[in-house]
Amino acid sequence: MDTSIESRPHATANGEGELSPLEQEVLDEYAKLAGNLDNLSTILAELAANPSVEILDALRGLERKTTTVFTLLKASVYSIVLQQEIFGDEQGENDGTPRR
Secondary structure: OOOOOOOOOOOOOOOOOOOOOOOOOOHHHHHHHHHHHHHHHHHHHHHHHOOOOHHHHHHHHHHHHHHHHHHHHHHHHHHHHHHHHHHHHHHHHHHHOOOO
């Protein structure tokens, strides 16, 4: 696709003549954008098909960190639940209510 800006006559939708210079420039910029998006699509398809070693290593590191955070979060939630149960049991003994 030719992405250079050049004056090309284009008919309008109602067929009344040529586009104004501003309309032509806008269409040319859209043509450049379409070309750039095609190039980006090609590059992304290559990366998806053949991920680089650096990306894979970074993802492995991220996975380890995420797993560590998840484990710590589960332990914290378990600790809070356990503390609430202990506190509830102590309150029950002090109130004279039977424990479960």
